């Protein structure tokens with residue numbers, strides 16, 4: 064089996080949230096006449112191999128944990144169709160090996176760029192379909208415009224891992240230190256070239272200013288982490304009917320990712336149910352860091 068060490072303790076937190084929501088989704092929509100799809104754009108291998116840590120006893124057993132694809136395949140009642148995608152050849156092969164162990168599940172494995180996969184998947188849906196799309200990149204591989212396909216479908220609930228640590232790294236506190244080579248990447252990540260105006264604000268004016276000289280303009284500084292997270296949430300809110308307050312995933316106290324949930328369905332009853340359940344699940348796990 065291909066080893067795939069990634070993530071950290073926050074990974075299992077994220078996957079627990081996903082598992083709870085998948086469980087709810089297939090139960091709630093069972094027998095309602097819909098075809099239920101699970102689409103995983105950055106599916107990995109189906110397993111999270113634990114990383115060996117420095118000084119660890121070499122006899123210490125290293126067990127693989129279930130990754131998103133395996134979790135989804137184990138959901139009961141099952142989805143009608145599984146769409147598993149990963150760009151890595153090794154991971155694509157591992158996914159094929161994984162689905163061969165589930166002969167009763169209807170699975171399609173692809174090796175596309177995640178953005179192209181999501182676009183094609185959204186275009187393939189018809190009115191009777193309902194889906195969950197899980198987008199779980201390592202970092203900044205997802206382009207914001209891809210999310211527009213999900214939002215426009217009006218039949219997909221989205222779980223998205225947003226790399227807030229990468230965004231914070233690319234946008235230093237002092238805007239004069241912005242590295243021009245990151246600009247295009249940030250444009251793609253946020254789907255706008257106007258992020259600089261949104262992410263930077265004037266520094267507070269000092270209470271005691273120089274009484275004898277000219278008062279210098281206070282200059283600009285980047286929003287704090289919570290404000291940046293709020294900006295990302297509001298961007299998603301421009302596309303989707305409902306966006307939950309994200310779960311922030313931390314490593315050693317540092318925010319790494321926002322785990323975000325959004326509903327594309329504009330039907331109020333469907334939205335309200337998804338909102339209630341996702342809020343309950345996110346709150347349950349938000350207390351654990």
Ligand SMILES: C[S@@+](CC[C@H](N)C(=O)[O-])C[C@H]1O[C@@H](n2cnc3c(N)ncnc32)[C@H](O)[C@@H]1O
Nearest residue numbers: 105106107130131149150151176177199201204
């Ligand atoms: C964080 S891992 C996914 C983990 C998986 N969701 C799980 O829970 O087991 C990210 C995956 O994205 C894949 N990947 C990286 N760039 C990609 C791209 N542009 N399109 C699709 N997959 C990509 C990597 O090969 C890797 O398997």
